[in-house]
Amino acid sequence: MGNEQLEELRKQLDEVNMQLMDLINERARLVQEIGKVKSSQGINRFDPVRERKMLNLIAENNKGPFETGTLQHIFKQIFKASLELQEDDHRKALLV
Amino acid sequence: MGNEQLEELRKQLDEVNMQLMDLINERARLVQEIGKVKSSQGINRFDPVRERKMLNLIAENNKGPFETGTLQHIFKQIFKASLELQEDDHRKALLV
Numbered sequence: 001m002g003n004e005q006l007e008e009l010r011k012q013l014d015e016v017n018m019q020l021m022d023l024i025n026e027r028a029r030l031v032q033e034i035g036k037v038k039s040s041q042g043i044n045r046f047d048p049v050r051e052r053k054m055l056n057l058i059a060e061n062n063k064g065p066f067e068t069g070t071l072q073h074i075f076k077q078i079f080k081a082s083l084e085l086q087e088d089d090h091r092k093a094l095l096v
Numbered sequence: 097m098g099n100e101q102l103e104e105l106r107k108q109l110d111e112v113n114m115q116l117m118d119l120i121n122e123r124a125r126l127v128q129e130i131g132k133v134k135s136s137q138g139i140n141r142f143d144p145v146r147e148r149k150m151l152n153l154i155a156e157n158n159k160g161p162f163e164t165g166t167l168q169h170i171f172k173q174i175f176k177a178s179l180e181l182q183e184d185d186h187r188k189a190l191l192v
Contacts, residue, residue: 002136005133008163017150018127019119021171022159023119026160038102064124065121066181075116
């Protein structure tokens with residue numbers, strides 16, 4: 001019984017991983033769009049106040065089981081990667 | 097025009113953030129279940145081969161814009177946090 005149960009749970013985990021990957025990439029596309037709008041307005045891409053607001057939203061809405069601090073740490077990694085992606089886009093735009 | 101567009105994109109980003117948070121927590125619940133099954137079978141919770149397989153699945157299915165290495169880095173943070181959550185559950189189980 002145990003092995004079948006484990007296999008079934010792992011299959012579900014693989015599916016959730018793929019959904020997560022797609023959603024993280026969808027988020028990245030949104031951030032790229034935001035970067036373009038900001039760039040056209042001459043606004044700086046890094047906005048610590050906006051990041052803080054997003055982290056606060058997580059604190060307000062987290063139902064667990066992860067602790068808010070853990071989720072915020074993961075999101076900070078995603079923010080950092082997103083900023084690097086925007087900077088790549090910006091560099092490419094300058095080279096055009 | 098630009099500011100409204102920015103506000104709309106940010107609203108979408110907030111929604112994606114909340115979906116991401118829910119999905120990361122859903123993943124954590126699955127990992128907790130897997131931890132319980134493994135625990136009942138006396139299997140070690142940390143499984144580097146299984147982690148490698150999950151990272152390979154990301155490499156095979158990533159359509160961008162994030163590079164595979166970036167996504168794998170984010171997932172490694174999620175794996176690490178999940179393992180810590182399983183260890184917390186295990187400690188609590190021992191204390192019962």
